[in-house]
Every structure is written in C-alpha cells, then in structure tokens.
Amino acid sequence: MDEPWSRWNRKLSWQAAAVHRARVRGCLLGGALGDALGCPVEFHSLDRIRAEHGPRGVTGPVPDGTGVVGRISDDTQMTLFTAEAVRQAHERERLKGIGGAAPRLVRWAYQRWLETQRRPAPDPAAPMPPEYEGPVGRLVTEPWLYARGAPGNACLSGLARDFVPDPAAELGPPGPVNPGSKGCGAVMRSAPFGPALAPVEHAFGLAARCARTTHGHPTGSYAAGALAAIVSHLVDGESVEGAVLRTQRLPARHPGHEETTAALQRALDLAAEGAPDAEKVERLGAGWVAEEALAIGVYCALAADRVTDALLPAVNHSGDSDSTGSVCGTILGARWGDHGLPHEWLERVEGRDTIASVADDLAAESVRT
Structure with missing residues (x-):
C-alpha cells in the first residue's frame, strides 16, 4: 500500500497537470477569440467602427463581411501549425532522444499551412511540394482551415525560401529572409513556444529564431520571443505584470532590442494610467508592426480587471485589430485558463473544438513537473 505522502504527491501532480492544461487551452482559445473579435473590423478606422457598431464600437462577436460570426484569420491558423510543430519536436525528443529538430519542424509546419492557402480544400491525393520532407500532421485534413485569412506578404514571400534558422545563431544582425520586415506576422503565431519550452530563455530564443523564417528584422524576432516568454511565465503561474517585467530582461541581452523593450515599457507605463480605452490604445500605434501589436496586446491585458474589458479595447482601434486582439487573448487565456474566458463568446469561435x-x-x- 502507498504511503499517504505518496498519494498526496500524485494528487498534487494531477492538479498541476490540470492547471497546465487549462492555461495552455486558454492560451490558444483566447488567442483565437481575440482574433475572431477583431477580424470583422481589421482595416477599419476607429470612426468607422463606431459608426457601424455604436459609440462603444464592437461589444462582442459580430459578423464579418460575408455574414459569418467567429471567423478566425491567419493569426490563429499559423498559431495552430506552430503548436503542432513544437509538439512534434517534443515527442521526437521524448521517444527517440533526438533534439534540435524544432526549427526544421516549425518550417515544415508553415509549409503545410501555406498549402491551406493555395488549395480550396484538403486533397489526400495531392502531394506536398517536392522540397517538403516532414510529417504530414492532422491540421492539413481540417477543411475549415482552407481559407485565405488575409496572410501577410512577409509570411508568404518568406516561405518561398527554404530557410531554417540555426538554433545557436546570434539574434542581433538582420536575418537573410525579408531582412527589413518587422510586421506582426511572426509575433502573432509564436505563443505555443511558451508552454512547450522551459526554461523561459529557451522559449524566447526558439521563438525569436523561428520568426526569422519569414521576418528578418531584429524587432520581428524579439517581439515574437517576448510573447513566447510572457506566455511561458504565465503558464507557470506568474501575474501578467510580473511576466512582462521579467520578459523585458530577455531581449535586452541582445543588440537591436530597443524597439521591443521600449514597446513593453510603454505598455506598462500606459497601463498605470488606469482602464484601457481606444484613444490610449492608439497612442501605442496601429499594430501592423511587431512591437506595436505586442504593446497593444500587453497594455490591454495589463490595464483591465476583466477579460472582456481587456479584449474589447484590443480590437476597437484603427489598425490590425485581429492581431492585437489575438495577442491580448493569448495573454489573458494563459493567465486565467480556458474557464476564465467568456464562454458565450468562445462558443462562436470557428474551429474551437480543434483548437x-x-x-x-x-x-x-x-x-511541467
């Protein structure tokens, strides 16, 4: 018979696993929720949003231009393929003892995502491109993912090159693919590195390097790494403010970090002014570039007491509403778990069961044990 302390340790381990699962679920579902809230108003000015949806702007899920409520964009699509790749890397190392494959597996995952943008539906008979050598994964069998979610030009052009970042490469100099690009297309997809890797420095480093698959500007790398690091801290039980403060130290160790660390500091300073609103959000930018999307998502998550009060200002602004909503939802979900998200909104999100x-x-x- 087990000693009482042994049974207690197993109970604690089960509880820790349940909390971990809830936070990882919250991270991906929260990101999808923020994406779906912002999708119908992406590219709209704040004045137009208020004219169409009332003086408070969007106050919950609304139809997109085709009348669909809860549709997700490329932000969630690429996040899911990132999650599939880092899980495969974990499994490969656990079962075969082979590490170091994550950058290549992530690159292959994005190649699979690219196929969903090229075809109208899954086709089991259609081969992957000749350069593809990786696992197929199950996401390519999901018909709802075969939709053009307004992908960024850097993501599309970057994946035309088969570049796999060196996991040991320096982060300071621009990368060889789209060296001037720091669009938000890398930061919005990088949350899954957070729960997948420990310690947090590894999550930051791998997310930052894998960002270079498509975005070569240092800020694109550091912002992606910062979101992964924030998520890692949150999944481990840190507060949002604590996670952001601790994350600031990571890019600061590398040359060219100034835009990213300054953006995080602006978010912290603005949050200290009280509850978020659209006018304050727009002081941080529009979210089209990496550091602005990160700052807006972080600011809204920091400044509001309730999840809904954070998500709404994250999407009600003139700019990249789905990406800023996705970053904010990712942070909130990792902090509070899936049970802390508004379920009447979440049930409208496209593909939520698969997510x-x-x-x-x-x-x-x-x-984590």
Missing part, C-alpha cells in the same frame, strides 16, 4: 484538441495535445506533451 482545444491541439492545445490539449501540446499540454500533454509539455506538462
């Missing part, structure tokens, strides 16, 4: 399943697979493979 939850991908999150559960990632959580099971990466559970």
Whole structure:
C-alpha cells in the first residue's frame, strides 16, 4: 500500500497537470477569440467602427463581411501549425532522444499551412511540394482551415525560401529572409513556444529564431520571443505584470532590442494610467508592426480587471485589430485558463473544438513537473 505522502504527491501532480492544461487551452482559445473579435473590423478606422457598431464600437462577436460570426484569420491558423510543430519536436525528443529538430519542424509546419492557402480544400491525393520532407500532421485534413485569412506578404514571400534558422545563431544582425520586415506576422503565431519550452530563455530564443523564417528584422524576432516568454511565465503561474517585467530582461541581452523593450515599457507605463480605452490604445500605434501589436496586446491585458474589458479595447482601434486582439487573448487565456474566458463568446469561435484538441495535445506533451 502507498504511503499517504505518496498519494498526496500524485494528487498534487494531477492538479498541476490540470492547471497546465487549462492555461495552455486558454492560451490558444483566447488567442483565437481575440482574433475572431477583431477580424470583422481589421482595416477599419476607429470612426468607422463606431459608426457601424455604436459609440462603444464592437461589444462582442459580430459578423464579418460575408455574414459569418467567429471567423478566425491567419493569426490563429499559423498559431495552430506552430503548436503542432513544437509538439512534434517534443515527442521526437521524448521517444527517440533526438533534439534540435524544432526549427526544421516549425518550417515544415508553415509549409503545410501555406498549402491551406493555395488549395480550396484538403486533397489526400495531392502531394506536398517536392522540397517538403516532414510529417504530414492532422491540421492539413481540417477543411475549415482552407481559407485565405488575409496572410501577410512577409509570411508568404518568406516561405518561398527554404530557410531554417540555426538554433545557436546570434539574434542581433538582420536575418537573410525579408531582412527589413518587422510586421506582426511572426509575433502573432509564436505563443505555443511558451508552454512547450522551459526554461523561459529557451522559449524566447526558439521563438525569436523561428520568426526569422519569414521576418528578418531584429524587432520581428524579439517581439515574437517576448510573447513566447510572457506566455511561458504565465503558464507557470506568474501575474501578467510580473511576466512582462521579467520578459523585458530577455531581449535586452541582445543588440537591436530597443524597439521591443521600449514597446513593453510603454505598455506598462500606459497601463498605470488606469482602464484601457481606444484613444490610449492608439497612442501605442496601429499594430501592423511587431512591437506595436505586442504593446497593444500587453497594455490591454495589463490595464483591465476583466477579460472582456481587456479584449474589447484590443480590437476597437484603427489598425490590425485581429492581431492585437489575438495577442491580448493569448495573454489573458494563459493567465486565467480556458474557464476564465467568456464562454458565450468562445462558443462562436470557428474551429474551437480543434483548437482545444491541439492545445490539449501540446499540454500533454509539455506538462511541467
């Protein structure tokens, strides 16, 4: 018979795994929720949003231009493929003892995502491109992912080159692919590195390097790494403010970090002024570039007491509303878990069952002990 302390330790381990699972679920579902809230008003000015939806702007899920409520964009699509890749890397190392494959597996995952942008539906008979050598994964069998979600030019052009970053490469100099690009297309997809890797420095480093698959500007790398690091801290139980403060130290160790660390500081300073609103959000930018999307998402998550009060200002502004909403939702979900998200909104999100399943697979493979 087990000693009482042994049974207690197993209970604590089960509880820790359940909390980890809830936070990873929250991270992916929260990001999808913010994406879906912002999708219908992306590219709209704040004046137009208020004219169409009332003086408070969007106050919940609304239809997009085709009448669909809860549609997600390329932000969530690429996040899911990132999650699939880092889970595969974990599994490969656990079962085969082979590490170091994550950058290549992430690059292959983005190649699979690219195929969903080229075809109208899954086609089991259609081969992957000749240069593709990786695992197929199950996401390419999901018909709802075969939709053009306004992908960024850097993501599309970057994936035309088969560049795999060196996991040991320096982060300071611009990368060889789109060296001037710091669009938000890398930061919005990088949350899954957070729960998948420990210690947090590894999550930051791998996310930053994998960002260079498509975005070569140092700020694009550091902002992606910063979101992964924030998520890592949150999944481990840190507060949002604590996670942001601790994350600031990571890019500061590398040359060219100034835009990223300054953006995080602006978010912290603005949050100290009280509850978020659209006018304050627009002081941080529009979110089209990496450091602005990161700052807006972080600011809204910091400044509001309730999840809904954070998500709404994250999307009600003149700019990249789905990406800033996605970053904010990712942070909130990682902090509070899926049970802390507004379920009447969450049930409208496209593909939520698949998103939850991908999150559960990632959580099971990466559970912290």
